[in-house]
Amino acid sequence: MKKRLLVLGIGNPGREDDGLGYEFVLSAQRTPCETVEFHHAYQLNIEDAERIQAYENVLIVDAARGLQSPYELSPIAPKESGSFTTHSLSMPNVVAIAEELYSSTPACKLLAIRGQSFEMRNGLSAAGTEALQAALHFFWSPTQSNWLPGC
């Protein structure tokens, strides 16, 4: 039986707001919830297809530039891309690989959090911290309770 929800934070906490996905996971997993599992990675890899195929729902959390609001939620549809390097594997690509290899297509969404500064320093910018708090508030809000049964 598949597990309910995986929250997968993406990013490098050594590059300021690039670590928003990591910080999101760190903060969110402080609230115990049996039906949600958390994981963090610097970047997506092919092995993540194996990871996500075991879940009904997957929320990928990543920093983004240029958002109009502090965070944005959008669905991720499987889409193959011919190009591959270990430096860049897109979210739709990972979902497509899960579908191809494991005949599994979890419902995937991207929670993009607005970042402002991506220099080589630990810690979030003030604007990044503010956006993170807004995204966490949204994540735990009752309107999202269909993701978080029993929490």
Add this chain to the structure above:
Amino acid sequence: MTRKIVIEPVTRVEGHGKVTLHLGATNKVEEARLHIVEFRGFEKFIQGRPYWEAPVLVQRLCGICPVSHHLAAAKAIDRIVGVGPGEITAVAEKMRRLMHYGQIFQSHALHFFYLAAPDLLFGLDADPLKRNVLGVIREHKELALKGIKLRKFGQEIIKATAGKKIHGISAVPGGIHKNLSKKEIRYFTNGKEVPSVSSCIEWMEEILDFMRDYHAKNREWVDGFCHFPSNHMSLVGADGEMDLYHGKLRAIDSRGTTILNDVDYEDYIDHLGESVKEWTYLKFPYLKNIGPAEGWNRVGPLSRLNVCEGIPTPRAQKRLEEYRSFAGERVVNRSLYYHWARLVEMLHCAEYMHQLLNDDDLQGETLVVKGNRRREGIGVIEAPRGTLLHHYGVSEKDEIIRCNLIVSTTHNNEAMNRSVRIVADKAISGQPEITEPMLNEIETAIRAYDPCLSCATHAVGEMPLKVELFNNDGKLLQERLR
């Protein structure tokens, strides 16, 4: 009119490089170069940091082989705290070895299954939309699934021994931060969440059968592709056997004559020099007794199999004998044999990890030893891509004041440039039109070395292949993107 072709970036390699080709009037390749266009400066900015930070800081060079940098630095820093090779405790050495062999296993798996296999399975002239890892997944599902699981096994070994899959922290000056419990070991032997180490061995045997048959079916192409003489260098154990963690430095020429005879790597400065060229950030190492023109070496799996007397695990030793027998020569200078050699090493790593996971020394409790403080330390290790050297000088205040790193890909710099030139000349010279498969042939030659041109932590983004054609006035004549 001369023409210049630029391939930037080179795809399916680790990091960012570009190739330039200069064509003469009859489309003859007059010059071919692999440029490494990233500058990282680790040797400089680590200066002033306390020496004990080196194993954790310097591994940030790379997101694919950080364990190699972590351990090469740890070996160097062992010397600074007065601990020589063989003086760390059994648990510390075996934990480090397990971490290292897990690292090589996962790195080789990544390269073979994700980066190299598309060329081998589909051919160099296949549609690029098919000639990639997704094509492998679609048409060779079982192979792809095994590739993913094998890499995962190696990554989980790293996590168990180093604390994290990327940028671990457990090798400390004079030893190791943790041991491995029996419970942790069962994760790698019961086959529940990751394939058991025994399954990894069996799968590698199957994949080596595939590779042997592939070579037999494609012998003319594989043997003839980018075949050129070179020296080869690696660490070897006390009896000349393959040892990826520790040993003496040995080099042989293209026919097997020893040209560097098992020297202590702490004396490397007497034997190895580095030259520079204005068009690349990558240096060109060479043996001082021969000089820069002829003293350059290939390193990595091909060279390790050429240099070693044998492999100290039984199945891999048999596969080495099969490999040498098939090649029909003691020293293989054929570049595409890198892939086969890489798979032989994966089998060796799997066998060696099996041995270590059954070794009670991993539960030892004396993790760290200390000796008399020194001001200098040198550590060398066989990283996935070849011989990796770290050298640190430390002040009385414990600050690093000097650092020299010679990374594996640097040793292969001259060989990669020659490979580009040879393949470009054969594939492109005299051709009226430059096609995508011709350019891929050049990339295939570079990929054989599995170069690690940078680390995996720089900015993520689109990496299209861009080819620009200029006339001799620098005017852009044609541009192609893929």
